[in-house]
Amino acid sequence: MPANKYGARKTQMDGITFHSIAEAKYYEQLKWLKVSKQIKDFKLQPRFLLQEAFKKNGKTFRKIEYIADFEVHNLDGSIEIIDIK
Known part of the structure; x- marks a missing residue:
């Protein structure tokens, strides 16, 4: 697959399909951490709504979302949001 900019x-x-080799490697690591019971679970591409869609002065504005690479659920109940760069 070709490289991006x-x-x-x-x-x-x-x-x-992952956006980079680094992201795919991180996914492999998370799978291993889950199997070895070092984390509870993880999700791919979690979405977070930053702003609802709305109308103002007759113009419609689309919702704004943030899509992270991973959401990691740790054993202590904490949650980490991870972006691979």
Whole structure:
């Protein structure tokens, strides 16, 4: 797959397309941490609504979302949001 403007190359693993090799490697690490019971779970591409869609003066503004790379659920109940750069 061709590199993007930042030099990252898309890659596939387990039928999932990742935006970079680093992101795919982090996914592998999270799988291992879950199997070895060092984390509870993780999610891919969690979405967070930053602003609802709205209308103002007859103009419609779309919602604004942030999409992270990973959401990691730790054993102590804490949650980490991870972006791979």
